[in-house]
Amino acid sequence: MGRLRLIAGCLIAAGVIFGSGFLLGWAFGNRGTYQMRYEEERDAVAPLINADPAFSGVQIHVRSSGGIYLSGEVPSKADLDRFTSQVTWVLGEPRARIALIGVSAQK
Numbered sequence: 797m798g799r800l801r802l803i804a805g806c807l808i809a810a811g812v813i814f815g816s817g818f819l820l821g822w823a824f825g826n827r828g829t830y831q832m833r834y835e836e837e838r839d840a841v842a843p844l845i846n847a848d849p850a851f852s853g854v855q856i857h858v859r860s861s862g863g864i865y866l867s868g869e870v871p872s873k874a875d876l877d878r879f880t881s882q883v884t885w886v887l888g889e890p891r892a893r894i895a896l897i898g899v900s901a902q903k
Contacts, residue, residue, distance in 0.1 A: 829862065830861070830863075831862075833862040840886040840887060841864060841886060848879075850871050850875040850879075853868040854879070863894070863895065865894065865895050865898055866883070866897075867898035867899065869900055869901065870902070872901055872902070876899065876900065879896075880899075
């Protein structure tokens with residue numbers, strides 16, 4: 797009877813330890829993935845902002861779910877359309893749609 801309890805206790809402890817390790821690994825892995833996505837998107841969009849004075853009012857921010865979001869204003873609707881097109885080209889349509897929510901045209 798005592799031997800069965802010992803075996804059962806060891807199995808339960810092993811399950812708890814394995815489960816905890818799995819959850820911690822998953823959490824740290826996701827955190828790293830979010831940071832890598834942010835850096836990747838930032839590095840793709842920053843040259844666009846720096847290359848055109850019309851985009852100088854746009855700032856890059858970290859999105860809590862990974863990646864970037866952009867905020868600020870560009871001078872005109874034509875500039876906004878051009879910026880949207882360029883960001884969509886480098887990030888892809890789904891990611892660009894999320895990133896561009898905070899960007900607007902002054903006029």
